[in-house]
Amino acid sequence: MDQQYFDITPLSGALGAEIGGLDLAQPMDDDTFAAFCAAWHRYQVLFFRDQELTPEQHIALGKRFGEIDISQFIPTVEGYPEIRLQNMSKSGSIPGDVDWHHDNSFVAVPQKCSFLYALEVPAAGGDTVWVNTVSVFESLSKPMQEFLEGLTAIHDVIDIMGPKLIKQNGPKAWQAARDRSPPVEHPLVRIHPETGQKCLYINPLMTSAIKGLNVDESKDLLEFLFQKMVRPEFMVRFHWRKGSMAFWDNISTIHRGIYADMPDLSKEPRVMHRVAITESNYTALNS
Ligand SMILES: [Fe+2]
Numbered sequence: 496m497d498q499q500y501f502d503i504t505p506l507s508g509a510l511g512a513e514i515g516g517l518d519l520a521q522p523m524d525d526d527t528f529a530a531f532c533a534a535w536h537r538y539q540v541l542f543f544r545d546q547e548l549t550p551e552q553h554i555a556l557g558k559r560f561g562e563i564d565i566s567q568f569i570p571t572v573e574g575y576p577e578i579r580l581q582n583m584s585k586s587g588s589i590p591g592d593v594d595w596h597h598d599n600s601f602v603a604v605p606q607k608c609s610f611l612y613a614l615e616v617p618a619a620g621g622d623t624v625w626v627n628t629v630s631v632f633e634s635l636s637k638p639m640q641e642f643l644e645g646l647t648a649i650h651d652v653i654d655i656m657g658p659k660l661i662k663q664n665g666p667k668a669w670q671a672a673r674d675r676s677p678p679v680e681h682p683l684v685r686i687h688p689e690t691g692q693k694c695l696y697i698n699p700l701m702t703s704a705i706k707g708l709n710v711d712e713s714k715d716l717l718e719f720l721f722q723k724m725v726r727p728e729f730m731v732r733f734h735w736r737k738g739s740m741a742f743w744d745n746i747s748t749i750h751r752g753i754y755a756d757m758p759d760l761s762k763e764p765r766v767m768h769r770v771a772i773t774e775s776n777y778t779a780l781n782s
Pocket of ligand 1: 597750
């Protein structure tokens with residue numbers, strides 16, 4: 496049904512589709528928006544090529560999907576606090592997205608979805624990979640699913656990255672980060688608010704423990720689930736070009752960049768703009 500609004504080409508058996516024939520710089524009418532949402536809920540990650548958007552158009556696109564999440568942790572584009580500036584060549588020595596994660600799962604109100612737009616990219620390297628965490632959940636046995644559904648996960652990026660932070664920036668910086676980002680709790684299995692699908696809502700970068708389990712039980716169960724989550728059959732991988740846009744569901748997918756294969760960033764920078772949409776009704780959904 497959506498083919499009348501744009502072309503859809505699935506990119507893997509797990510998730511992800513390339514959308515052709517849609518100019519994201521233009522406002523979406525209601526029918527196109529509905530078709531976009533149907534494709535989003537079917538494929539979870541959508542890719543677009545050869546887009547040209549001003550910062551204002553990028554923000555307007557995000558606002559069509561909800562309230563923009565203003566960055567507290569990532570630098571923003573000058574004059575546009577709604578746009579995160581993801582410039583790998585200017586990142587510190589701990590890039591925040593080198594391991595699998597949901598964006599911002601370590602804060603109380605996470606992000607629903609994001610639009611990431613490539614301004615400068617190396618010819619090769621720096622791809623991004625996403626995992627379908629609905630499929631991961633569905634691959635588990637019924638008894639395991641039922642056990643996990645009753646659990647709460649603790650998300651604490653400072654606990655996980657603490658030793659590196661202290662080594663790199665010293666104990667004062669660690670304490671400041673600790674004060675700014677206390678641990679938060681989320682259901683380990685979430686019901687997607689728009690599709691009703693169940694998905695694992697844990698990730699190796701930000702989920703530090705499972706509430707109520709012994710330390711070894713928590714560690715071993717998370718490790719088991721993380722290993723399951725990163726199997727290739729649950730993935731799609733995207734190679735960026737200048738003008739590429741990726742849109743992803745940040746509830747039912749995790750993602751990471753692949754930076755080990757990147758060329759010299761001073762010669763071939765990787766610069767992207769990201770607009771994220773917050774889960775503004777999150778507390779109500781999970782209370
Ligand atoms: Fe991310």
